[in-house]
Amino acid sequence: MHLLAYIIVYPLLWIISIQPFRILYFISDMVFVLVYHIIGYRKKVVTENLKLVFPEKSEKDILAIRKKFYKHMCDMFLEMAKTMTISRKALQKRFILKNPEAFKEIEKGDKSILLMFGHYASWEWVLELQNQTSLPGFGVYKKLNNKYFDRLVRNIRAKYNTTLITTKETVSTINHNEAKGLKSVIAFLSDQSPRLSKDVYWGEFMGIEVPCFTGAERIAKKLDLTIAFLKVNKVKRGYYESEFILLSENPKEFPDYELTDMFLREVEKQIYEAPEYYFWTHKRFKHRNKKPTK
Incomplete structure (x- = not known):
């Protein structure tokens, strides 16, 4: 079944990817009508999330943000497909690093860089940063169940000199590079909801107490890496x-979880500035009110 799904879907993705952007966004507009008005994909989840984190906003404001979000989401997924065939020159024009000098300055140090960012605006095109550094790039990701699509995603990243690694491979990969005297940039998406466990860290995100991923902070401390945030x-x-x-x-030098909290504050700033570009279909707040009592 996995192979059949790949055989059916891959040609469609490739055809979409070769379209000029004006056609791509025309397709996105049609997909928006289907996803938002006809299917209503996760509308309830998105609405509940928005009402939860913006209790002060009116129903009209919530619905306006929701609609803008779905339009952006459709654009973003079509842009993901476009990544299959987009040229480096085109991607470099469309995803700009405003302060490359800051990146270069940190790159001069003797440490690898752990780069944290959230599901905001475009996390797919972050791979363009590989053109801003001479260091090898690694993206920490969750392996796809379909091995054919997993290989496709890996190959797309490899085209931009970025290697995907699982969470379990992260420490061994960095240690392997360090043993060879190689520095690297390791990218983490760290704003999702982890599985509940008795030792999970509960922090505040958008004014709500939720369990938080701390893997990036723990790895940075264990391996003494420079840790940074990418605002998009x-x-x-x-x-x-x-x-x-x-x-x-x-x-x-930081107390446990302080760097994780610093990361969450940066993500919050983005959301408050323009909430329609956050990925609201995630059930980020599903574990609220489930913190075990001592």
Whole structure:
């Protein structure tokens, strides 16, 4: 079944990817009508999330944000397909790093860089940062169940000199590189909801107490990595700007979970500025009110 799904879906993705952007966004507009007005994909989840984190907003404002979000989401998924065939020159034009000098300055140090960012604006095109550094790039991801699509995603990233690794492979990969005297950039998406466990860290996100991923912070401390945040903003349709923000070159100096909280505050700032570009279909707040009592 996995192979059959790949055989059916891959040609469609490729055909979409070779379209010029004006056609791509025309397709996105049609997909929006299907997903938002006809199917109503996860509308209830998105609405509940928005009402939860913006209790002060009116029903009209919530619905306006929701509609803008779905339009952006459709654009973003079509842009993901476009990544299959987009040229480096085109991607470099559409995803800009505003302060490359800050990235270069940190790159001069003697440590690898752990780069954290959230599901905001465009996380797919972050791979363009590979053109801003001479260091090898690694993206930490969850392996896809369909091995054919998993291989496709890996191959697309490899085209931009980025290697995908699972969470379990992260420490061994960094240690292997360090043993060879190689520095690297390791990218983490860290704003999703982890599985509940008795020792999970509960922090505040958008004013709500939720369990939080702490893997990036723990790895940065264990291996003494420079830790930074990548802020991504959507400028207009199909164009994004990013900004490199240093969190710490010495993560071991920070109390446990402080760096995780710093990361969450940066993600919050983005959401408050333009909430329609956050990925609201995630059930980020599903474990609220489930914190075990001592």
